[in-house]
Amino acid sequence: MSFLQVSRLVKCFGATRAVDGVSFEVRPGEIYGLLGPNGAGKTTTISMICGLLKAESGEVVIDGTGFWTDPSRARRLMGVVPQEIALYEELSGRENLEFWGRLAGLAAKEAKQRAAELLEALALADRAHDALKKYSGGMKRRINLGCALLHRPRLLLLDEPTVGIDPQARLKLLEFIRDLAASGTAILYTTHYLEEAETLCQRIGIIDQGRLLAEGTLAELQQRLGGRHLFQLEANLAGVQPDQWPGFAQQFQILQRSDRHLLLAALNDCDPAAGLKALLALPVQVDNVSIKRPSLNDVFLELTGRALRE
Amino acid sequence: MTMLQVLLAKDFKRARRNPVPYLIHLCVPLLITALLGLVFSGGQDRPLARIKFAVVDEDQSILTRLLRGALNQNQASEHLEPVFLERIPALLDVTNSLLSAAVIIPKGFTSDFLGGGRRVKLELIKNPAQQIHPAIVEELLATVVTGMNALSRNFGDDLTAWRRIFTGTNPPGMLEVGALLTKTAGQLEPIRHRLDPIPVTYEKETQSAPGAGKAGSDWNMFAYLLPGMAALFLLFLADAAMRDVPRELRLHTFDRIRTLPASVGLFLTAKVLFALIIVTLCAAILLGGGAVVFSFHWERPLEVAVLAIAYGLFAGGLMALLTGLWPGEKKADVLNNLVALMLGLAGGCTFPDSALPPFMREHISPWLPTHWFIETVRATQLGATEWWITAMKLALLGIALLALATWLLGRKLEAGVRE
Numbered sequence: 001m002s003f004l005q006v007s008r009l010v011k012c013f014g015a016t017r018a019v020d021g022v023s024f025e026v027r028p029g030e031i032y033g034l035l036g037p038n039g040a041g042k043t044t045t046i047s048m049i050c051g052l053l054k055a056e057s058g059e060v061v062i063d064g065t066g067f068w069t070d071p072s073r074a075r076r077l078m079g080v081v082p083q084e085i086a087l088y089e090e091l092s093g094r095e096n097l098e099f100w101g102r103l104a105g106l107a108a109k110e111a112k113q114r115a116a117e118l119l120e121a122l123a124l125a126d127r128a129h130d131a132l133k134k135y136s137g138g139m140k141r142r143i144n145l146g147c148a149l150l151h152r153p154r155l156l157l158l159d160e161p162t163v164g165i166d167p168q169a170r171l172k173l174l175e176f177i178r179d180l181a182a183s184g185t186a187i188l189y190t191t192h193y194l195e196e197a198e199t200l201c202q203r204i205g206i207i208d209q210g211r212l213l214a215e216g217t218l219a220e221l222q223q224r225l226g227g228r229h230l231f232q233l234e235a236n237l238a239g240v241q242p243d244q245w246p247g248f249a250q251q252f253q254i255l256q257r258s259d260r261h262l263l264l265a266a267l268n269d270c271d272p273a274a275g276l277k278a279l280l281a282l283p284v285q286v287d288n289v290s291i292k293r294p295s296l297n298d299v300f301l302e303l304t305g306r307a308l309r310e
Numbered sequence: 311m312t313m314l315q316v317l318l319a320k321d322f323k324r325a326r327r328n329p330v331p332y333l334i335h336l337c338v339p340l341l342i343t344a345l346l347g348l349v350f351s352g353g354q355d356r357p358l359a360r361i362k363f364a365v366v367d368e369d370q371s372i373l374t375r376l377l378r379g380a381l382n383q384n385q386a387s388e389h390l391e392p393v394f395l396e397r398i399p400a401l402l403d404v405t406n407s408l409l410s411a412a413v414i415i416p417k418g419f420t421s422d423f424l425g426g427g428r429r430v431k432l433e434l435i436k437n438p439a440q441q442i443h444p445a446i447v448e449e450l451l452a453t454v455v456t457g458m459n460a461l462s463r464n465f466g467d468d469l470t471a472w473r474r475i476f477t478g479t480n481p482p483g484m485l486e487v488g489a490l491l492t493k494t495a496g497q498l499e500p501i502r503h504r505l506d507p508i509p510v511t512y513e514k515e516t517q518s519a520p521g522a523g524k525a526g527s528d529w530n531m532f533a534y535l536l537p538g539m540a541a542l543f544l545l546f547l548a549d550a551a552m553r554d555v556p557r558e559l560r561l562h563t564f565d566r567i568r569t570l571p572a573s574v575g576l577f578l579t580a581k582v583l584f585a586l587i588i589v590t591l592c593a594a595i596l597l598g599g600g601a602v603v604f605s606f607h608w609e610r611p612l613e614v615a616v617l618a619i620a621y622g623l624f625a626g627g628l629m630a631l632l633t634g635l636w637p638g639e640k641k642a643d644v645l646n647n648l649v650a651l652m653l654g655l656a657g658g659c660t661f662p663d664s665a666l667p668p669f670m671r672e673h674i675s676p677w678l679p680t681h682w683f684i685e686t687v688r689a690t691q692l693g694a695t696e697w698w699i700t701a702m703k704l705a706l707l708g709i710a711l712l713a714l715a716t717w718l719l720g721r722k723l724e725a726g727v728r729e
Binding site (some may be wrong): 050072075076080087090091095100102105 | 320
């Protein structure tokens with residue numbers, strides 16, 4: 001049974017439909033990734049789920065109860081980690097943790113105890129008393145995450161929690177999030193980093209221009225490309241119309257093209273050797289051909305016609 | 311209540327770690343108060359600057375020499391600083407603003423005055439760049455002229471004899487001088503009886519209030535001015551404290567608080583309470599410190615304190631409302647100060663009521679809380695007892711503004727409006 005259910009959420013800012021009928025669900029112990037470029041509607045979706053924004057229509061159900069039916073209960077069940085480092089720079093790491101714990105409803109003693117536990121878990125115990133302004137970006141990110149965990153939320157909303165930190169700090173943070181999920185926390189994780197979504201999330205929803213274009217496991221999404229392999233062809237393609245080559249359209253789908261490159265998905269689940277043979281037989285001087293497994297970027301490319309990194 | 315305490319404790323911790331903005335806001339009114347104090351205080355004890363003017367004695371007679379000597383003696387020398395010059399240098403110094411005026415005693419003045427019959431004139435040249443000192447010299451000269459006219463009328467017959475004494479031309483013998491002195495003394499005797507003892511007089515006294523030591527008076531200019539100045543600065547201080555709301559909005563800490571069971575209303579209430587405490591603290595320093603600097607005392611300090619607290623609540627509520635109207639920092643930077651300034655000016659913070667345009671004085675100022683506060687504090691100084699009505703009005707208005715701000719800001723943020 002899902003812990004978070006989002007149904008047909010809509011949010012408009014003036015004439016712009018920032019979120020347009022988004023629906024998905026997150027189960028306990030699952031990390032659900034909401035993948036999309038900047039401005040896709042990820043933060044707006046999270047803001048509606050945690051009650052910062054009111055949706056024009058749609059519903060958010062947390063643990064079987066609508067958010068607006070009992071907002072206080074819903075807020076107690078969830079922890080929110082905003083994209084920004086929403087902390088007080090003048091306070092120390094410990095003071096920040098204790099403050100957010102108290103606001104989440106913990107008693108002073110409990111907040112103190114949980115803060116100490118989290119400082120240990122986040123490997124920040126030795127810097128607990130330093131003012132936050134003296135922390136590195138990665139350390140701030142860890143405290144930013146910790147502040148949402150004081151009250152042991154059953155649902156964790158993470159809005160791009162690794163933006164702007166170095167790869168090592170990112171790995172540590174992702175490991176911590178995996179452990180949280182393993183302990184049964186339902187996690188909604190928004191990101192525009194493909195690798196994070198691929199390696200961290202059990203299920204992924206691809207969002208663009210306010211619409212959820214596809215969702216599923218990584219394998220299910222890859223399957224949308226119709227095969228397990230993609231071909232990258234390098235040739236002089238200026239002024240060439242590949243679709244008009246005999247038999248090409250029956251075997252390949254063009255995902256991306258330029259004057260030098262073609263990214264092709266093989267149709268009909270053909271094996272790589274047969275695909276290569278067909279490509280080399282094309283009426284063009286081929287300089288190079290490479291074979292790769294489809295990535296989420298390729299899925300996004302197939303869904304939107306442009307790369308996620310563009 | 312616990313959450314309110316947690317929010318307040320957090321703000322005080324932050325303010326303690328970064329006190330500079332609050333110290334600056336505290337220092338500005340203190341500096342201005344101290345500056346005004348240095349300029350204006352102690353006026354009763356400090357002598358006025360001496361009036362420097364030229365006396366051009368072209369007559370050079372015994373009488374004029376006596377006059378010159380009199381100007382340098384006793385009380386005259388405390389207030390007057392005559393310099394004795396020739397006409398041209400005297401006029402040059404007046405032109406260069408080195409002197410306030412030049413009094414010219416023309417040649418033959420003594421002879422003509424004592425000779426009687428001929429009209430005599432003293433000449434006064436005033437420095438046009440100055441206003442008060444030349445006017446005082448003119449008044450003094452008018453008094454001298456009046457006295458000389460009185461002498462001329464009362465001793466007209468003897469003036470010729472006196473002229474011979476003063477001018478040294480054909481001087482009378484000692485016997486004649488003795489007879490002249492006896493006659494003049496006889497003429498002065500009835501006048502002395504009329505003048506001495508003086509039937510009506512006045513006593514100069516500075517009244518001290520009980521327990522106020524030597525300082526203090528019933529009405530003090532600074533006790534009148536200070537509430538206005540304080541009302542304006544306290545608005546700015548409340549704005550500085552409440553400016554933390556848009557700042558927290560920018561830093562997204564406010565959003566994070568909204569994802570927790572703490573509501574917008576609770577957050578704003580904590581901020582208004584924080585502003586109230588800051589404003590009350592500063593009011594104590596401004597009004598209390600001002601009384602010390604300006605050497606007066608508040609007749610009803612407790613009432614003034616309650617009024618200041620109520621005014622702090624109003625100021626916090628007002629600034630919360632402005633945040634509700636324009637939550638962004640950019641607009642707040644421009645508009646909040648403007649609103650505070652307008653309220654201050656129209657409420658009589660910087661000008662007395664009577665100096666405001668009639669329409670504003672009659673139709674706008676009476677509706678402004680700044681005006682209520684200032685006028686009530688001034689009135690309590692003069693013994694008014696209706697101060698609590700104003701305190702209630704200010705406090706209730708503050709609470710109403712806070713409620714309105716909560717509703718407005720909550721709606722705006724839920725709709726995604728942050729500017």
